[in-house]
Every structure is written in structure tokens, then in C-alpha cells.
Amino acid sequence: MPCGCALIPGNIWPAMRHKYGMRIIQVRSALLISAAVVQALALSAQTQSLVDPVNSNENIAIKGYDPVAYFKLSAPVKGSSHFAHQWMGATWQFSSAENRDLFAANPVQYAPQYGGYCAYAVSEGHTASIDPEAWKIVDGKLYLNYSKGVQKKWLGDITGRVQRGDKNWPTLHK
Secondary structure, rough: OOOOOOOOOOHHHHHHHHHHHHHHHHHHHHHHHHHHHHHHHHHHHHHHHOHHHHOOOOOOOOHHHHHHHHHHHHOOOEEEEEEEEEEEEEEEEEEHHHHHHHHHHHHHOOOOOHHHHHHHHOOOOOOOOOOOEEEEEEEEEEEEEOOOHHHHHHHOOHHHHHHHHHHHHHOOOO
């Protein structure tokens, strides 16, 4: 080797920089940036807010329920127009200024999956409205269902339903 460097895993980048110069650094940087962009687009697609058709005239997300309350109180809580936040083309309502501010700081953490549509329906390849009382947090993500009856079907195979929902969602949210 020209530089006398041993090619051991901890020393591979200095050896490659020496041999290939700045080109390897540029390619590595481009790959890291590309990976970050792909991850951001995937997150955006996963959480894109499609306004519930029932409330589409008002652009109210998840029928006016506070998405943060599901996480903090483990309960559905109706939000108020006094504590509203605009995100992804919809108005999100909250039960307190604190919840609104938590959501505004990190909406992806609190927004329901599949744009707030029924998780069971998305797993079946279509969208449907939701009942804010039919909900579940799985692996730190909020899922909503059309009704408690539909939710029972979804709960019967959460892992499979989430996998199918994740696969179907990119074609449904366009």
C-alpha cells in the first residue's frame, strides 16, 4: 500500500481517502444526503394529513379530537378551536395550549397514522372515516379505526394490518 496503512475496519476511510482523494468523500456525502431525503419523504408520506371527508368543509383533522391527549391521557379528548394549529393542510384542535405546543414542536410524533383515516380500511386498500373513540397506540404510533367493531378485526392481527397498511398507504394518499 502506498501510504503503509493497514486496511483494518477502523482505518479504511483514511486509506480510501488517500487512494481516491475527495471523490470518495463526495460520494459518501451524497449517499448520506440521499438517505436522509428518502427517510424524510417516507415520514411525510406516512403521516400526510388527509382531512376526514366528513369534516372536509372545515379542514378539521381527526374530527376535532386532540391527538396529543391519546398519548398523555390514554383517552380521546375533544379539542377546541381556541387551541388550534395548522399542519399539512388541516386544522388540528387541542384541549390545551400545552398539547398544541407539544404537537407543533413534533407533529409526526403525535399525528395518527395514515392521515387519520381508518387503519383497518387502509390495510384493505381503501380509506374510511374514523370514530375517535376507536383508537390504539402501537409502537408509539396512533392508529384510528372506523368503529369499535372494525377495530376488533384490526386488533386481531395488528402486525399484519400495520404491514399491509404501510404498504397500501403510499398509493392511497396521492
